[in-house]
Amino acid sequence: MGTKTMISHSFRIAWKDLMELFRNRMGLVLLILMPIFMMTMVGFIYPSDNILSNVPVALANQDAGYGNSTIGSQTFLTVFNGINNSTGMLTITNATDIDTIKDLIQKGDVQGGIVIPSNFTSSILSGEQGTVIIVTDQSNPQISATIQAALSAVFQQMGTMLAQQKVQALNPAVNASYSLAIVQPYNIQSEGVVSGHFSYFDFIAPGIMAMTVMMSVMTGLPAAISHEKEVGTLDGMMVAPINRLSIILGKTLAQTARGLLQGVIILALSSVLFGVTIHGSVLLVFGLLLLGVFSFVGLGVVLTSFAKDQETAMMLMMTLMFPMMFLSGVFFPIQQMPWYMQSISSVLPLTYASRALRKVMVLGAGIPAITTELTVLIVFGVVMIAIAVPVFKRAMTR
Amino acid sequence: MIEVRDLTKKFNGFTAVDHVTFDVKNSEVFGLLGPNGAGKTTIIRMLSTLTRPTEGTARIGGYDIVKGDNQVRKLIGLVSEKMIMYDRLTAKENLRFFGKLYNIPKTLLNQRIDELLELVQLTKWKDSKVGTFSTGMRQRMNVIRALLNMPKVLFLDEPTLGLDPQSTVEVREFIKKINKENKTTIILTTHMMNEADLLCDRIGIIDHGKIDTLDTSTNLKKLVSGDDTTVLKLEIPNLTKKMFTAMQALDCVKSVSQENASHIKIHATGDEAFDTIIDAVRAEKAKINSVENLQPTLEDVFLYITGREVRDKADNKIPVRQHGPFRQKRRIR
Numbered sequence: 001m002g003t004k005t006m007i008s009h010s011f012r013i014a015w016k017d018l019m020e021l022f023r024n025r026m027g028l029v030l031l032i033l034m035p036i037f038m039m040t041m042v043g044f045i046y047p048s049d050n051i052l053s054n055v056p057v058a059l060a061n062q063d064a065g066y067g068n069s070t071i072g073s074q075t076f077l078t079v080f081n082g083i084n085n086s087t088g089m090l091t092i093t094n095a096t097d098i099d100t101i102k103d104l105i106q107k108g109d110v111q112g113g114i115v116i117p118s119n120f121t122s123s124i125l126s127g128e129q130g131t132v133i134i135v136t137d138q139s140n141p142q143i144s145a146t147i148q149a150a151l152s153a154v155f156q157q158m159g160t161m162l163a164q165q166k167v168q169a170l171n172p173a174v175n176a177s178y179s180l181a182i183v184q185p186y187n188i189q190s191e192g193v194v195s196g197h198f199s200y201f202d203f204i205a206p207g208i209m210a211m212t213v214m215m216s217v218m219t220g221l222p223a224a225i226s227h228e229k230e231v232g233t234l235d236g237m238m239v240a241p242i243n244r245l246s247i248i249l250g251k252t253l254a255q256t257a258r259g260l261l262q263g264v265i266i267l268a269l270s271s272v273l274f275g276v277t278i279h280g281s282v283l284l285v286f287g288l289l290l291l292g293v294f295s296f297v298g299l300g301v302v303l304t305s306f307a308k309d310q311e312t313a314m315m316l317m318m319t320l321m322f323p324m325m326f327l328s329g330v331f332f333p334i335q336q337m338p339w340y341m342q343s344i345s346s347v348l349p350l351t352y353a354s355r356a357l358r359k360v361m362v363l364g365a366g367i368p369a370i371t372t373e374l375t376v377l378i379v380f381g382v383v384m385i386a387i388a389v390p391v392f393k394r395a396m397t398r
Numbered sequence: 399m400i401e402v403r404d405l406t407k408k409f410n411g412f413t414a415v416d417h418v419t420f421d422v423k424n425s426e427v428f429g430l431l432g433p434n435g436a437g438k439t440t441i442i443r444m445l446s447t448l449t450r451p452t453e454g455t456a457r458i459g460g461y462d463i464v465k466g467d468n469q470v471r472k473l474i475g476l477v478s479e480k481m482i483m484y485d486r487l488t489a490k491e492n493l494r495f496f497g498k499l500y501n502i503p504k505t506l507l508n509q510r511i512d513e514l515l516e517l518v519q520l521t522k523w524k525d526s527k528v529g530t531f532s533t534g535m536r537q538r539m540n541v542i543r544a545l546l547n548m549p550k551v552l553f554l555d556e557p558t559l560g561l562d563p564q565s566t567v568e569v570r571e572f573i574k575k576i577n578k579e580n581k582t583t584i585i586l587t588t589h590m591m592n593e594a595d596l597l598c599d600r601i602g603i604i605d606h607g608k609i610d611t612l613d614t615s616t617n618l619k620k621l622v623s624g625d626d627t628t629v630l631k632l633e634i635p636n637l638t639k640k641m642f643t644a645m646q647a648l649d650c651v652k653s654v655s656q657e658n659a660s661h662i663k664i665h666a667t668g669d670e671a672f673d674t675i676i677d678a679v680r681a682e683k684a685k686i687n688s689v690e691n692l693q694p695t696l697e698d699v700f701l702y703i704t705g706r707e708v709r710d711k712a713d714n715k716i717p718v719r720q721h722g723p724f725r726q727k728r729r730i731r
Contacts, residue, residue: 005501012498016484023486023527232480236543239446240499241471 013250072121207330216259221300279364298384305395404454429598438587475544485529534565
């Protein structure tokens with residue numbers, strides 16, 4: 001039997017599968033909704049800049065001043081408001097004293113508090129340290145860290161300003177930038193591979209694309225074949241004089257088309273809603289998605305052969321899908337995981353697909369930069385298919 | 399046309415088909431008759447290359463079902479117990495899809511699809527989705543689907559299962575027509591005696607994976623009746639256990655079975671059987687409402703051969719509808 005007939009049979013089967021898919025309105029709606037949910041959910045649950053914003057905080061200014069001057073708290077508030085207005089980290093509510101703040105925290109109206117004690121100005125003017133008290137909500141450690149970070153930024157800037165003034169007072173000839181260099185001789189500047197602002201979406205979008213496309217093949221293939229087996233229609237194909245491979249091939253084609261469609265939806269969504277851009281070649285992105293599919297086909301077929309009915313198939317899928325989702329660095333960087341988890345991660349093809357895709361989409365990498373990932377995906381795919389074909393043939397004619 | 403030799407299938411130690419041997423002649427209608435679970439479907443699945451035999455061989459049109467499976471597939475058509483149809487595709491789309499798998503040229507295929515749809519009076523619904531069809535319509539579709547490649551051998555697995563009487567008659571007529579007009583060799587399985595009697599040239603009675611007896615319907619019946627067998631059906635309103643045992647004790651009586659509270663069926667041999675039985679019944683002070691002298695049916699044959707009634711087992715497992723979202727559970731084949 002020629003390869004040509006086999007391919008043409010595969011196309012017939014793929015066409016038939018897609019036809020069934022497009023006639024299923026509900027399924028089609030879900031097909032489009034799933035990536036939308038996935039993107040919006042994951043995108044909005046995880047903070048996009050690692051820092052919280054608009055945290056409600058109560059402020060009690062109890063500064064009694066020194067003589068008539070409240071210069072200490074005034075400077076603090078000016079700098080504090082200046083920084084806060086630009087970052088939008090905190091939302092300030094005024095309170096009278098520390099007990100009111102504690103009440104407000106317990107009621108849940110605010111998530112933390114700042115108290116400027118009555119001796120703030122007098123301490124500074126008399127040459128002592130000026131202390132600001134933070135009231136923390138122990139049930140939410142992340143918030144107190146945020147407030148602390150905000151305040152230390154404020155004090156850093158106040159300290160720098162003060163030191164600059166003192167340097168200039170000592171030597172009026174020094175200009176402002178030199179005085180800054182004297183106070184803070186070192187500085188950090190970060191430089192990305194590509195320019196522009198990046199958010200968490202840029203990190204997860206490639207991963208989710210890779211995941212959706214590959215999962216749709218890995219889960220779709222066993223589900224589709226075991227469904228047909230159960231309904232009995234698979235027999236109709238099996239009694240026809242066609243190569244058994246064209247059944248897998250056709251099913252894979254249909255599932256790939258479905259997966260790619262979802263991939264495109266994700267890409268469109270992420271660029272329209274979340275401002276994700278592809279910095280590398282779009283063609284390479286799709287090439288990578290296809291390669292990802294290829295690497296998963298064998299696995300899908302092996303699972304198909306093991307799954308006797310649809311229910312078992314679905315359960316098998318779920319068991320494999322979840323670890324793969326979380327261990328492949330789609331949502332969290334792999335480097336965060338302990339070493340043993342990292343080693344599991346390093347054998348999952350999805351890890352390589354999402355890493356390569358990320359390199360291309362975010363960093364604008366070309367083929368030379370992702371040869372390792374490409375090799376792994378190709379080898380994994382070939383090995384799995386080599387295992388899958390005989391297993392499938394046996395399983396089909398038990 | 400078909401030669402089956404010692405065909406055996408075991409599933410995890412359970413022997414579903416046990417060294418079955420038979421031949422089917424060209425353009426013959428061959429019936430496999432037996433209760434559900436007897437192994438009929440497994441035989442069909444092995445012959446149609448869907449299941450690999452554990453032991454033994456079979457040849458169809460000269461090709462081995464394992465080594466020459468693809469050659470065999472070109473010769474056969476399968477009407478499975480389950481509907482081989484995609485609900486979301488129309489009648490025509492379904493037929494076209496399966497037709498393409500047989501590499502039938504487009505114009506020829508379209509022509510054949512039209513003919514087949516016309517043949518089973520479904521032309522009107524050719525562009526409707528199969529999911530909207532009634533069970534009878536679906537089964538007619540199921541049958542013509544198997545005829546797309548003009549098979550030399552047609553396998554029919556319980557072709558009238560779950561159909562209403564009218565559809566049953568239609569499908570049976572259609573099967574006869576295919577056999578007569580196309581000279582198609584047909585192997586059909588059924589657990590219905592009258593169906594086997596009506597359609598089959600020869601019948602193999604199968605139970606527990608073995609073919610017990612194989613012959614024409616007429617010869618099978620002779621097995622039971624011999625020349626001097628009498629089958630009597632008596633209606634005795636005041637039937638007692640004692641009468642029953644008295645009946646069984648008679649020398650000429652071979653078996654007595656109770657059909658319901660007042661009816662018994664007696665198989666007996668010998669010229670004097672009729673008189674002897676009636677006398678015996680009278681002696682027990684039985685009131686006889688009616689006596690029927692019955693011709694043996696295939697059911698009697700089955701009872702005679704396997705020692706139990708086919709319906710006992712069959713009725714317990716009458717399969718549910720074949721379509722809809724909740725399908726029949728898999729059963730051991």
